[in-house]
Amino acid sequence: MTTEIVIxxxxxxxxxxxxxxQKELHREVSSGDVRIRLVSETPYHVYKxxxxxxxxxxxxxxxxxRPLADLVDRRIDLVYDRVTHIDTSGKSLDLAENGSIPYDYLVVATGAAPDIEGTPGFGADGNGHHIYDAEAAMELRRELSAFDSGRLVFSVVEMPHVCxxxxxxxxxxADARFRQLGTRDDIDITYTYPISQLHSVDAAAEWVEPRFDDRGIETYTEFAFDTVDSDAEVIHAADGTELEYDLLVxxxxxxxxxxxxxxxxGESWMEVDKHTLESDHADGVFGVGDVTNIxxxxxxxxxHYAAGTVVDRVAALARGHEPRTTFDGDxxxxxEAGTDSGSHMSFTYDSEPVIRNETEFVHWAKLAYNETYWLTARGLA
Ligand SMILES: Cc1cc2nc3c(=O)[nH]c(=O)nc-3n(C[C@H](O)[C@H](O)[C@H](O)COP(=O)(O)OP(=O)(O)OC[C@H]3O[C@@H](n4cnc5c(N)ncnc54)[C@H](O)[C@@H]3O)c2cc1C
Incomplete structure (x- = not known):
């Protein structure tokens, strides 16, 4: 019997x-003992x-x-379709167009999607901009190309947020770019965050405060969007504060x-054990990435790091062994602190975030990582 692993x-x-x-189980796949299938609703992999x-x-x-077919090992069966239902007792998936497929082990990595229509000021009736898909990022490019004076408000409207x-x-x-363009004196930048500090990660909040001060960036904390009057370009916060904008991002x-x-x-996010990444509600089902509630x-x-744990655990199970690898929340x-320097922070479930020194090297390291990411996706780095 072939063991069916579906992602x-x-x-x-x-x-x-x-x-x-595939790398871990290549012998089992070659002998036909294991089949790995990847189901994706699109034939493209997007590096957001x-x-x-x-x-x-x-x-x-x-x-x-990039086309998924160029990134995924050719011995993996690629299925381009949308999963419409998971039957966790019968261990099968329903697909929008191709019937259903069985699984013995299932990895759910369906991500998180922006709720644009549900966010005040950002839906069809709003003029708020974001960068969470290609089209929106291009629309913002058009706005920015004509924006040389006024107030740019950058708001985190809801949490949790992706990245x-x-x-x-x-x-x-934005601050660095407007300085390069010579428009910064004519543009005010305001940043709002929904909790009582500038970022949900304490160390990041402390790191950013003096940097925003130095750059003359105005900030509002505990700023909860209530409504947005997009015609008048005013955000109304729950506490009665009114904030005018010329460009809302x-x-x-x-x-x-x-x-x-x-x-x-799960009631909303996929509920998993934070160390084993196994579903709280179904056997043989794992969650990886933004979809989970970890x-x-x-x-x-x-x-990326969670994938390593799930690979070890699923491979052990497929071989009839007890899985041992656990995830510590790495x-x-x-x-990035503008256009020529950057820092980075690292943390786990049990270690407080540490922010490293800000250097030009880290800025270049980030750009280099973005280029080499495609090796990571191939499982090579
Ligand atoms: C602008 C921006 C900048 C970012 N910068 C960073 C950064 O610097 N560092 C960092 O670590 N992270 C960053 N991120 C976050 C990072 O991109 C995400 O955390 C990451 O993509 C999550 O991976 P994922 O596999 O969980 O979900 P995704 O990469 O979103 O993949 C989910 C996939 O599932 C597919 N799918 C969904 N539902 C179904 C279904 N029913 N059937 C079949 N397929 C389905 C989707 O089409 C998609 O291909 C950034 C994100 C954005 C938007």
Whole structure:
């Protein structure tokens, strides 16, 4: 009997998991004892951090995307379809167009999607901008190209947000870019955050405060969006504060695919054991990446490290062994401080985040990582 391993989602977590599982189980796959299938609703793998550079004309949307077939080991069966339901008692998946497929072990890596319509000021009736997909990043590029005076408000509207660095990095990059363009004196930058400090990670909040001060960036904490009058360009906060803007950019709310709740894998985010990454609700089912409820950042680095744990555990189970590898919540995030220096922070479930010295080297290291990412996706780094 062939052991069926199915991975859902061809993003960071799913692609790294699939390639590393193939590497680990290559003998079993060659002999037909194991089959690995990756189900992706799109034939492309998207590396979202590239969108950060698109509004500034430093990257194009196509730079963020590669055909999955070029990244995934050819011995893995690629299925391009959307999973519409997971039957965890019958151990099968329903696909939108190709019937259903069985699994013995399932890895869910369906990510987190921005809830644009549910975020005040950002839906069809709003004029808020974001960088969470290629089209939105290009729209923001068009806005920025004509923006040479007024107030740019950068707001984190809801939490948790995907990538902890984005709010800090975007705001500092905007400051640096406007200085280079000679427009900074005519542009006010305001940053709002929904809790009582400038970032949810204490160390990042402490790191950013003096840097925003030095750059003349105005800040509001505990700023909870209530409504946005997009015609008048005013944000109304829950405490009655009114904030006018000429350009609103921000981090919308995020949500998992409805597949999770509908399949009984969690009320909202997929509920897993934070160390084994196994579903709290179904046997043989694992979660990797942004879709899970693990108590750490939603970041590509977390998806990458978590994939390593899931690969070891699934490979052990497929061989009839007791899985031993556990996940400690490893995360690493670059923090760009403008255009020529950067820092990075790392943390685990049990260790407080540490922010390293800000250097030019780290800035170049981040750019270099973005280039070599495609090796990571292939499971080679
Ligand atoms: C602008 C930006 C900058 C970022 N910068 C960084 C950074 O510097 N460092 C960092 O670590 N992280 C960063 N991130 C976050 C990082 O991109 C995510 O954390 C990472 O992509 C999560 O990987 P994932 O596999 O969980 O989800 P994703 O990469 O989002 O992949 C999910 C995949 O599942 C597919 N899918 C969803 N539902 C289904 C279904 N029902 N059936 C089939 N397929 C489905 C989707 O199409 C998608 O391909 C950034 C994100 C953004 C947007």
């Amino acid at each position: 859902v989602g061809g993003g960071v977590g799913g692609t790294v998991t699939a390639n590393r599982l 951090p590239t969108f950060f550079y698109v509004p500034w004309g430093e990257a194009e949307p196509e730079d963020a995307s 902890p660095a984005v709010p800090i990095e975007f705001t500092m990059l 921000g981090v919308p709310g995020f949500e998992p695919s409805p597949l999770i709740a509908e399949s009984g894998l 108590p750490t950042s939603k970041a590509g680095s977390v998806a 995360a690493i995030c670059f923090l």
